[in-house]
Amino acid sequence: GIYDAYRTGRGKIVIRGKIIKEVNSKGKVSLVITEIPYKENKTKLIESIADLIKNGKLDGVRDLRDETDKDGIRIVLELKSREERDAEIISNNLFKRTRLEVSYSMIFLALVNGIPKTMGLRTILMHFIEHRKDIVIRRTKYLLRKAEERAHVLEGLKIALANIDEVVEIIKKAKDVNDARTKLMERFLLSQIQAQAILDMRLQKITSLEVRKLEEEYLELIQKIAYYKSILNSESLVLQIIKEELNELGDKFDIPRKTQIIDKVKELNELDLIQEEDMIITITNRGFIKRVPESIYKTQRRGGKGLSALSTVEEDFVRKLFLASTHDMLLMFTNKGRVYALNTLDIPERSRTARGSSVANILTLDRDEYLCDYIPIKGFNEEEFLVFATRRGTIKKTRLSEYANINKRGLIAINIRENDHLVSVINTRGGQSIMLYTRKAMAVRINVDSFREQGRATQGVKGITLGKDDYVISAEGVTDHDTLLFMSEKGFSKRTRVNDFKIQNRGGKGLIAMKLTPKTGLLAGALVVSEGDDIFGITQKGQIVRVKLDEIKIQGRSTMGVKFISLQEDDLLKDISRCMEK
Structure with missing residues (x-):
């Protein structure tokens, strides 16, 4: 600018x-x-x-x-x-x-020696200073010449006044003006200019008052001549005069600035033009995605049946549900370990029961590829890490900054082994611990600093040893003061404190997180929650229920919890998400 x-x-x-x-x-x-x-x-x-x-x-x-x-x-x-x-x-x-x-x-276009040139402010000022120096010098030379000419005349008048009687006698006896001028020049060694000035002098100049004035004028001219010569012999004095004249101009036109100059005007983007609003984002098994205002779903009491989140077609169901702000930038991760950068606003907003738009219209995915997790971020901080967890229990830690340059075709976030896929991604600064949750409600708590940092396109290390037919469904970062929420696929729920799960070495089998029975079904999801949160649950048939966390009791690890949502006989809870207290 x-x-x-x-x-x-x-x-x-x-x-x-x-x-x-x-x-x-x-x-x-x-x-x-x-x-x-x-x-x-x-x-x-x-x-x-x-x-x-x-x-x-x-x-x-x-x-x-x-x-x-x-x-x-x-x-x-x-x-x-x-x-x-x-x-x-x-x-x-x-x-x-x-x-x-x-x-x-x-x-900034100006003529320099008759040639138009575009110049920066520094160059313009240099040329301006040179121009002002030239003006001051030429003006001073002119004033010096005029002062010297006048002093020369006054010197002749002084000689005439000192010899006034003789001067008058020469003029009286002269034949004409030329004769008088010549005789004055010869007698008093005067120049023609001085002699002419004597002839032009009026008689009133010979009074004592006029003589004194003439003497004062001469002395003043002598001082000016000395000053003008000092200017012409000193560049610093020329610059000082330029400064003084500029200060005089500044004082003369001292008008307060009306326009405020600020360092930088923030460039407005689309996010600056819209109200920040929480959105529920749903992704179906067949790859349809949409966002719906969170406010549409009213809080229900525990055991409520919920509202329809979409009209699902045959063989389709909601695979993922999460909450994001309209001002969030989302890192969207796929089951194959690729990552895409997407703004929440890039996701189409649809009605509560609408199916949504195909993910293929937004992201370039393979036929058997789908979105499995997301991370909202404000920037790619060097001190932050992403921890990845796969279905078969592999974990990997990589710096967030390694994912800063994501193009439209995405970027490899983690190399996935055969017959495995990515299920969860955690954003952490280190010093935390993470929890891995399995479908059969086993959970292992691992310190993030206990396994090494790896590059972007790497496979990771073993995080948990899985039982027969078991697999990891999600992972989350936790602290000692957190509380965990567990939900079963048949609508049972409970809260358990993180401290009930001791920190273990990676690769262990973990501890029982929830007692499962045919009545509860398998584990649908687990979350870190806080007092005042609302919880969203979404079913295979697209029903969404929203309840207050306070209605779910805190219980020990090996308990089955209480009924959270009343499901239809052939429906199951697929995913859960939290809405934080504002």
Whole structure:
């Protein structure tokens, strides 16, 4: 922007209007535009804002008024909400979608010795200083010449006044002016200019007062001549004069700056223009994905039957359910160990019962490849790690920063062994422990620092020894103070403290996490939860139930829990997710 223009002579700057926030005595919030960019038309700006409101792009605005008067511009947008974030989003939309923010291109073009050149500010200032030096020197030479010419005349007048009687006698006896001039030059060794000045002098100049004035003028000229010569002999004195003259200009035109120059204007993206909202994302076995506002699903009491999350077709069911914000960037992992980067907004929003869109329309997946887990991130921090867990109990730890350059075709996140696939990915900074959960409700707790860091395209190490026909269904990062929630496929649930699971060496068989019976069915999922959370459960037939965590009791490891959701006879719980307390 302005730095490029000052450095190279070319650049583009962003000019923004000014928006202030006002709250009246009744608590109503308004955004007031008090300044608009240079050359922008206020009426057209108001019309464009009105169009945004009409088209639903600024649905948080209750009223739009023009209160501009002699005191200045005042365009008032009265808001529906009092939330700080809502006001910020509306401001962002005004900057992004109207001429309240505009760009201006800059080019510093000037003539240098008659040749047009594009220059940066430093070069321009150097040429300007050279120009001012030339001006000061030429001006000083002119003043010196004039002072010396006048001093020369005054020296002749002084000689004449000192010999006034003789001068008068010479003039009286002269035949004409030329004769008088010649005789004066010969007698007093005067120049023609001095002699002519004597002839042109009026008689009043011979009074004592005029003689004194003439003497004072001469002495003053002698001082000026010395000063002018010192300027011409000293570059530092020339520069000092330039500084003083610039300071005088600054004092003369000392008008406060109206435009504020800030270091950098944040470039607005799509996330800055929308309200942050929690979304439930569902992925079906046949590869259909969608997002639905979390608020659609009301909290039910334990044992509720839930709402339909989608209309499933024959042989399709919900494979994965998770909660994400509309402002999240998601790392989406597939069963084959590949990773894709996706914004929540890139996932199509659909109705509660809609099937969704095919993942193939969003990501490039193989025919037998599907999404198995996700990680919401804000950036690729060097200190963070991803821990991977596969169905057959393999774990791997890799730095998050190794996944920073993900293209549209994805990136290998982990090399998967034959007859295995990825089930879970954990984001951790180290110092934590992780839990691996199996379908038969076995769980092993492993310290993250107990196994080494590996590169991106590696297979990992053994995390758990599995029993017959058992497999890992998920994994999670935990701390000593966490509480775990376990859900069985037939709707039973319980909470258990993490400290009930001692830390073991990787590769062990683990401990019983939940007592399973034909009544409970196998383990459907396990989560770290906190007081105040809401829990979502989704069934094979697409029903979603939302209950408060407080309704689920804390029990020991080897217990079966209580009924969480009433399922149809041929339906099973497939996945669970949490909604954190706001």
